[in-house]
Amino acid sequence: MMTKEQAKKLIDKALSFSTFPECNINLNSSESASIRFALNGITTSGYTIEQSMTISSAKDGQTGNTSIDEFDDNSIREAVKRTEALALISPPNPERVPPLGPQKYAPYENFAESTAKARNDVMIPHVRAIIEGAKAQGLVAAGFFEREASAVATATKQGNFGFGRQTDASLSTTIRTQDGSSSGWASQPAVRIDQIDGAAIGKTAIDKCVRWKNPKRLDPGKYTVVLEPTAVGDLIQLLGFNFQARSAEEGRSFLSKPGGGTLVGEKLFPESITLHSDPFNSLYSGLPWGGGGLPAAPMAWIEKGVVKNLFYDRYWAAKAGKAPTPFPFQMVLDGGDKSLSEMIASVERGLLVTRFWYIRNLNPKTVQFTGLTRDGLFLIENGKVTSPVVNFRFNESPVRLLQNTIAMGKPVRVRGGEGQGMIAPPLVVKEFPFTSISDAV
Amino acid sequence: MLTRRTFLESSAATALATRLFAAPAGSNKPNAELESLGAVALNEAKKQKATYCDIRIIRYRRQFVNVRLNPERGTGKTLEVPNVADTGSFGFGVRVIADGAWGFAASPFVTKDEIARITREAITVARANAVLQSRPLVLAPVGAYRDRWQTPHESDPFAVPLEQKLELIRSAAAEVKKGKGVFAAGCNLSFRSEDKYFASSEGSSIQQLNLQTYGQVNGTAVDMKRGISRSRRFQPPQVTAGYEYIPIMNLVENAQRVREEVIEHLNAPAVTAGKKDLVLLPSHLWLTIHESLGHSTELDRALGYEANYAGTSFLTPDKLGKERVGSEIVNVWGDRTNDRGLATTAYDDDGVKTTKFPIIEKGIFKHYQTIRDQASLIGEKESRGCCYADSWSSVPFQRMPNVWLEPGKQGTSLDDLISGVEDGILIDGDGSFSIDQQRYNFQFGGDAFWAIKGGKKQGMVSQVAYQSRTTDFWQACDLIAGPSYWQQWGAANDGKGEPGQINSVSHGCSPARFRQINVIVTD
Numbered sequence: 001m002m003t004k005e006q007a008k009k010l011i012d013k014a015l016s017f018s019t020f021p022e023c024n025i026n027l028n029s030s031e032s033a034s035i036r037f038a039l040n041g042i043t044t045s046g047y048t049i050e051q052s053m054t055i056s057s058a059k060d061g062q063t064g065n066t067s068i069d070e071f072d073d074n075s076i077r078e079a080v081k082r083t084e085a086l087a088l089i090s091p092p093n094p095e096r097v098p099p100l101g102p103q104k105y106a107p108y109e110n111f112a113e114s115t116a117k118a119r120n121d122v123m124i125p126h127v128r129a130i131i132e133g134a135k136a137q138g139l140v141a142a143g144f145f146e147r148e149a150s151a152v153a154t155a156t157k158q159g160n161f162g163f164g165r166q167t168d169a170s171l172s173t174t175i176r177t178q179d180g181s182s183s184g185w186a187s188q189p190a191v192r193i194d195q196i197d198g199a200a201i202g203k204t205a206i207d208k209c210v211r212w213k214n215p216k217r218l219d220p221g222k223y224t225v226v227l228e229p230t231a232v233g234d235l236i237q238l239l240g241f242n243f244q245a246r247s248a249e250e251g252r253s254f255l256s257k258p259g260g261g262t263l264v265g266e267k268l269f270p271e272s273i274t275l276h277s278d279p280f281n282s283l284y285s286g287l288p289w290g291g292g293g294l295p296a297a298p299m300a301w302i303e304k305g306v307v308k309n310l311f312y313d314r315y316w317a318a319k320a321g322k323a324p325t326p327f328p329f330q331m332v333l334d335g336g337d338k339s340l341s342e343m344i345a346s347v348e349r350g351l352l353v354t355r356f357w358y359i360r361n362l363n364p365k366t367v368q369f370t371g372l373t374r375d376g377l378f379l380i381e382n383g384k385v386t387s388p389v390v391n392f393r394f395n396e397s398p399v400r401l402l403q404n405t406i407a408m409g410k411p412v413r414v415r416g417g418e419g420q421g422m423i424a425p426p427l428v429v430k431e432f433p434f435t436s437i438s439d440a441v
Numbered sequence: 442m443l444t445r446r447t448f449l450e451s452s453a454a455t456a457l458a459t460r461l462f463a464a465p466a467g468s469n470k471p472n473a474e475l476e477s478l479g480a481v482a483l484n485e486a487k488k489q490k491a492t493y494c495d496i497r498i499i500r501y502r503r504q505f506v507n508v509r510l511n512p513e514r515g516t517g518k519t520l521e522v523p524n525v526a527d528t529g530s531f532g533f534g535v536r537v538i539a540d541g542a543w544g545f546a547a548s549p550f551v552t553k554d555e556i557a558r559i560t561r562e563a564i565t566v567a568r569a570n571a572v573l574q575s576r577p578l579v580l581a582p583v584g585a586y587r588d589r590w591q592t593p594h595e596s597d598p599f600a601v602p603l604e605q606k607l608e609l610i611r612s613a614a615a616e617v618k619k620g621k622g623v624f625a626a627g628c629n630l631s632f633r634s635e636d637k638y639f640a641s642s643e644g645s646s647i648q649q650l651n652l653q654t655y656g657q658v659n660g661t662a663v664d665m666k667r668g669i670s671r672s673r674r675f676q677p678p679q680v681t682a683g684y685e686y687i688p689i690m691n692l693v694e695n696a697q698r699v700r701e702e703v704i705e706h707l708n709a710p711a712v713t714a715g716k717k718d719l720v721l722l723p724s725h726l727w728l729t730i731h732e733s734l735g736h737s738t739e740l741d742r743a744l745g746y747e748a749n750y751a752g753t754s755f756l757t758p759d760k761l762g763k764e765r766v767g768s769e770i771v772n773v774w775g776d777r778t779n780d781r782g783l784a785t786t787a788y789d790d791d792g793v794k795t796t797k798f799p800i801i802e803k804g805i806f807k808h809y810q811t812i813r814d815q816a817s818l819i820g821e822k823e824s825r826g827c828c829y830a831d832s833w834s835s836v837p838f839q840r841m842p843n844v845w846l847e848p849g850k851q852g853t854s855l856d857d858l859i860s861g862v863e864d865g866i867l868i869d870g871d872g873s874f875s876i877d878q879q880r881y882n883f884q885f886g887g888d889a890f891w892a893i894k895g896g897k898k899q900g901m902v903s904q905v906a907y908q909s910r911t912t913d914f915w916q917a918c919d920l921i922a923g924p925s926y927w928q929q930w931g932a933a934n935d936g937k938g939e940p941g942q943i944n945s946v947s948h949g950c951s952p953a954r955f956r957q958i959n960v961i962v963t964d
Contacts, residue, residue: 036939038746041575044836045566046545052530065526069549070458082527089603090525091611094513120569128573142748144939174749180757183748249514250624251665258668319514357752358875362886362906362963365670370875370884370906393875393882393908395963417750435961436884436908440752440877 001116002029002051004163007153010071014055015157017080020087022058022099023157024293027051030150031116035123038142040131045120057083058099061092097292097314099156105288105295108164108280112192115167116149123147126198130173133202139209141202143173147193154293162293166285169193170415173201174375175209176441182215182388183441184208185354185375187230189415191285208354208376215388217437218379224350225432226343226380232333233414233424234356235369235398239275240328242367243301245310245320254367254399255307262310269305269402274334276300277326283413283423290326297326302402335408335425343409343428345383350428352378352385355416356394367397372438374417391441392434404430458500458531461551462636464648469589471638471648479640481553482535485560486642491567493538493580494560495641497790498551499833501530502636504599506606507629510618519618521611525603532833537563538578540571543814547834581816581824583793585644590787592652593780594683598632601684606630609692610658616696617660622704624670628658628692632684645792653783653945654686655679655933658696660703671903673703674870674888676724678930679945680781702889702901709901712890716957718865719907720858725887727930727948728871730846733911734766734773735948736937737880738800739827740809741839744818751937752878755911756806758819764806767915772847773801775810777826782843783931783945784829790837791828798825800844804916812839831942838938845929845949849921858920858954865893866905866960873906873963884908886963904963914955922951 002010011025029051036044054067057080064086068079114122123145134141147169155161172187186204190196227235248255248262255263279286279296290296292314300308309325317324344352354376362368373391380386407428415421464472479496486494507524533556534547544567546559610628617626633653640646659674675698677690721729736754741747743754756764767773777784777795788794791813799807811821812828830837859867870888877883886906892899909917931947 032940034940035570036749037573038748039575039744042542042570042573043746044543044545044838045570046547046836047562047566048534048547048834049549050532050547050834051549054528063523063525065524065528067526067528067530069530069532079529086525086527086603090523090607091521093523094520095522120566124569124573131573140745140748142745144749146940172749176745176748176753180753185749246514251663251668252661252670256665256668258666260665316514357878360873360875362873363904365668366964368964370873372875372877372882374878391877391882393877393884395884395961436882436959438877438882439910440755440879440881 001031001149002151007151007163008161011153011155011161013073014053014076014080017077018057018157020057020059020084024056024099025155026054027153028150030148032146032148033119034144034146035120035127036144037127037131040135040141042127055079055083057087058096059087061094061096062087062090063093063096064090095315099158100160100293101158102160103162103293103295105162108286108288110191110282110285111165112167115147115169115191115193118147118193122193126171126196129199130202133199133206134175137206137210138178139206140176140178141173143171145171152287154289160293162289164287166287167191168285169196171196171198171201173205175205177209180441182209182213183375184212187415189413189421212376212388215390217390220392220434220436222431222433224347224428224430226347226350226352227427227429228340228354229412229424229426230355230414230416231353232427233422234359234416235401236333236424237331237419237422238359238369239398240331243311243328245312246316248310252365254365255310264307264310267306269302270405271305272408273302273305273402273405274300275302276332277328277330278332279330281330281332281423284330286330290329294324294326299326301328331422333411333422333424335411338407338409340409340426343407343426344380344385346407347380347428348382350380351389352380357417359418362395367399368395369397370395391438393436393438394433395435396433401429406430462500464589470587471589471646475638475648476640476646478551478553478556479638479646481556482560483640483642485557486537486564489561489564491537491539491564493642494535495639495792496533496535497833498533498638500636502599502634503528503631505629505631506603506610507627508610508614509625509627510614511625523607534833535560535563536837537567539564539567541577542567542571542574543578544570545836578814579817580813581822583643583791583813586788586792586794587646588787589648591650592681594652594685596684598652598654598684599634613658613692613696616693617658617700620700620704622662623660623700624663625661626659629656631655639788639790639792641792643792647788647792649786649788651786652681652683653679654682656690656692658692658699660699662703662707664707669707671703671706673699673706675699678928679783679933681783681785682781705901706889706903709903711904711962712866712902712960714960714962717960718862719955719958720862720865720867720893720952721955722869722952723928723950724870724930725868726950726953728874729885730844730948730950731932731946732874732876733880733883733914734801735841735844737911738809739839739841740811740815740819743809744815747937750939755879755881760806761819762807765804766801766806766912767804768918769803770849770921771801771804771915771918774845775800775825775842776845777842779843781929782947784841784843784947789826789828790830791824793824793826793828795826810839810842815839829944831944835942840937840944841935841946843947848924848927848951851923853920853923855922855926855952858922858952859893859898860896861920861954862893862896866902867891867893867898881910883911906961906963908959908961914958917956917958918953919956920954926951
C-alpha cells in the first residue's frame with residue numbers, strides 16, 4: 001500500500017506531464033483479504049492488491065477523464081495525454097467548477113495496523129467459531145469475512161494535496177437448518193478487526209435460526225414494528241441521496257415544495273428525529289475530505305424533526321449563492337437509551353424485524369421503496385416475542401417511517417445486505433405497510 | 442493543439458498491455474509473451490505442489506460518453522453538459538488448489554517475479570483454508586484448448602472518432618428536449634472491451650476478446666404545481682458487438698418517441714389496483730426472466746453457496762427434472778453461444794468450452810447452470826460453462842449464461858396477445874425490481890404502461906407495479922408471440938457474490954401474456 005511520500009511523488013509526476021491549466025488527480029491503493037464460507041466450510045478466499053489513478057484535465061471548460069492502474073512513467077504520461085485529447089474533442093462543460101487550491105484538512109486518520117495486516121490466520125478462528133457453533137446444533141453456516149486497508153490521495157494542479165489511510169473489516173453470517181426451513185443472520189462492521197467477535201455473531205445468528213422455526217402466516221397489512229438497527233440502517237441510508245438541493249429546487253424531490261421552493265426549515269418529522277453526517281465518528285473509517293475534495297465536516301440534515309440542510313455541490317452552490325455542503329456520507333440517526341428488549345416490552349402487538357432485503361425505489365419523488373424481510377421476523381404480543389412469522393414484502397418510504405417513529409434505542413454501526421450501512425438505533429414504528437407474503441427462507 | 446490523430450495515438454493503450462495482447466493478423470493462437478507469463482504461474486504452482494492452477498491476465502478498456510440537456514438555474518437557458526471518460530485496467534489473478542482447497546490472489550503488477558510471488562500467496566491462502574474444508578473439491582473434466590477467439594464484429598468501437606459519438610448523443614438528446622414540457626434530456630453511449638488470457642495446469646492456453654456496446658436516451662418531465670415528476674427511457678438491447686450495432690439502435694428515432702411519451706407519462710392517471718392480464722414486451726420481460734428463472738436455476742444458490750448474500754433457491758436439487766415452473770408453452774434455454782449475447786464467449790473462466798442447454802422444457806425444470814467444482818454435486822459429468830469473474834482481481838464463480846425464452850408459434854402476433862385481453866396492462870421497459878432470497882415473491886415496475894380495455898391498447902397509465910410468485914406467474918403464461926417478435930435485451934451490472942461482482946447477461950424473448958396478475962398502485 002502506498003505511503004504519503006509515494007503518493008506525492010506519483011502525483012507530482014502526473015502533474016509534470018500536464019500541459020493544461022487544470023488537472024485533478026485521485027489515487028487509490030488498497031490491499032484486501034477475505035474469506036467466504038458456506039455449507040460449514042470455506043468456499044473461496046482471496047488476497048488482492050489494487051491501485052488506480054483517475055485523472056481529469058480541463059481547459060476553458062473542456063474536460064476529459066480517465067483512470068489507469070499502471071503507474072510506470074509511460075503509462076501515466078499517456079493517460080494524461082489521453083485526458084487532454086479527450087477534452088479537446090469534448091464540448092465545454094458549463095457545469096465545470098474551478099479547481100481547488102490548497103485546502104486545510106483536519107489531521108484525521110482512523111487506521112488500524114491490526115486490520116491492515118490481518119490474513120487468514122487472524123480471520124479463520126472467527127469463521128471456525130461460527131462453523132463449530134452451527135455444527136454443534138446440527139445447523140449450516142455461511143458467511144463472509146473481509147478486511148481492507150486503503151491509502152487515498154487527492155490533488156490539483158493549483159496546489160491542493162491530501163492523503164489519508166483507512167481500514168475497515170466486516171463479518172456476517174447466515175445460519176440455516178439442514179432442511180432449509182429456518183434461517184438467522186447477524187453481522188458486525190468495525191474499523192479494528194480485533195473488535196470483531198465471531199463467536200458472538202455466530203451465537204446471535206444461531207439463536208435467530210433456532211427461534212424462527214415453523215413460522216406462522218399472518219395477513220399482510222399495517223403493523224407496529226420493532227426494527228433492529230440493521231433494518232433501520234437498510235432503509236434510512238437510502239435517504240442520503242434525497243437531500244440534494246438541486247433535485248429539491250427542480251421539483252423532483254420529496255423536499256420540493258409544491259409550486260416551487262424547498263421544505264428546508266419545515267418540521268416534517270417528530271421532535272425525536274435528528275439525522276446527520278459525522279465523518280469523524282470513530283466508528284467509521286473516514287477520510288479528511290469528502291466529495292469534490294472539500295474538507296470533510298459534520299452536517300445536520302434533520303434536526304429535532306426540522307429539515308435543516310440540503311446537499312449543495314460546488315456548482316449548484318455557486319448558482320444558488322450558497323456555501324457548498326458535504327455529501328451525506330457517514331450518516332448517523334440519533335437515538336435514545338432504551339435497549340432492544342425494553343422497546344419490545346413497550347409493544348402490545350407488533351413485529352420484530354431483523355433486516356430487509358432487495359430494497360428498490362418505486363418512486364423517486366415520494367422516496368417509496370419496496371423490499372422484503374429476511375432471516376428473522378417475529379410476532380410481539382403483550383411486550384414479548386411469541387412466535388416466528390413468515391416473511392413479508394413491504395412498500396414504504398423512509399420519510400414516512402421516520403414520521404411514524406414512536407420510540408428509539410441506542411445507536412450502533414450496522415451494515416446490511418446492500419449499501420455501506422450507517423450508525424442507527426433500533427426503532428419502534430407504527431403503521432408499517434406489509435403488502436404481501438414471501439415464503440422465502 | 443492535439444488533433445484527432447494524436448488522440449488516436451495516445452489512445453493506443455499502454456505499451457505493455459498493448460504489446461502483450463497483440464497478435465499477428467489471422468492468428469488463432471494466443472500471444473507468445475502472454476503464454477510465457479502464464480507459464481510462470483503454472484510452473485510455480487507445480488513447484489509448490491499445488492494440484493491445480495489457472496491464471497487470467499486481463500486488460501479492460503471502457504469508454505463512456507454522455508450528454509445531459511437541462512435548464513440552467515435561474516435563467517431557464519438549456520445547458521449541454523458533456524461527460525467523457527476513457528479508462529483502463531490491467532492485472533492478473535491466480536487461482537490454485539492446494540491441500541484440497543481453493544486459494545486466490547491478484548495483483549496489478551504484471552511481471553514474472555510478481556506472478557511467481559502472487560502464485561505463492563494463492564497457495565498460502567489455499568493451505569490456510571484447507572483446515573476448514575467441508576468437502577474435497579472435485580473438478581469436472583475439461584478439454585485442453587489452445588485457441589484465440591473474439592466477439593464477432595465489423596468495427597472497433599474504440600477506433601471510431603469521439604466526435605461522431607458526441608454528435609449522435611447530442612442529436613438524440615436534443616430530439617427529446619424539443620418537447621414542450623420536457624424538463625431534462627440525456628443520452629449516452631458506452632463501450633467495454635475485455636482482452637483476456639487464460640492458462641491452466643490442465644493444458645489450456647486461451648486468449649479471448651469480448652466487446653460490449655451500450656446506449657440509452659431518456660427524458661424527464663416535471664409539473665411543479667402538482668408536485669409530480671416522471672421519466673421515460675429507451676435503452677436499446679445491450680450487446681456484444683462492434684460499432685456497427687450503433688445505427689441499429691435507432692437512438693434518434695426512438696428519442697422522438699421518448700419526447701412524446703414522457704409528457705404522456707406525466708399526465709397519465711394512476712392505474713386501478715386489482716387482478717389484471719399483463720402483456721409484457723421483451724424490453725420489460727427480460728428482467729422478469731432474469732430475476733425469477735435465471736437466478737433460481739443457479740446451482741451454487743440451490744446448494745447454499747450464496748446463502749449469506751444473494752440467497753438460495755426454491756428450485757432445490759430434489760426438484761430437478763420434476764418441478765413444474767411454468768405452463769406447457771414455457772421453454773427456457775441457457776446459452777453462452779448465441780449471437781450478440783452479453784454472456785456469449787467461446788470459453789468460460791474454468792476453461793470450459795461454452796454451450797447451449799435446456800433449463801425449462803414445457804414448463805418443467807430440467808437443468809441447472811453449473812461450473813467445474815459443482816457439477817459433480819448433482820451427479821453431472823461435465824460443467825455447463827457458467828464460470829466468470831468480473832475482474833482480474835476477482836475470484837471466478839458461477840454466473841448466469843444468456844437465459845432466453847423460446848418464442849411462441851409462427852404467426853402469433855403482439856396484436857393477438859392484446860386482442861385477447863379484456864382488462865389489462867401493456868408494459869414496456871424495465872423499472873423497479875425486487876425479489877426474495879429464494880426467488881418466490883417478486884414485484885416489478887416498468888418504464889411505461891398502457892391500459893388494455895376490450896382487446897385494444899388505450900392511453901398510458903402510471904404508478905404501476907405487479908406482484909406474483911415465480912411459479913404462479915409462469916404458469917399464468919398463456920400466449921407468447923412468434924419468432925419474428927423475439928428480441929434480446931440484457932443487464933450490464935448483475936450483482937452476486939461476496940465480495941460483490943457484476944456480470945453482463947442477455948435475455949431474449951417475444952412479447953408474452955400472463956393472466957390475472959396482482960397489480961398495485963405505487964405512490
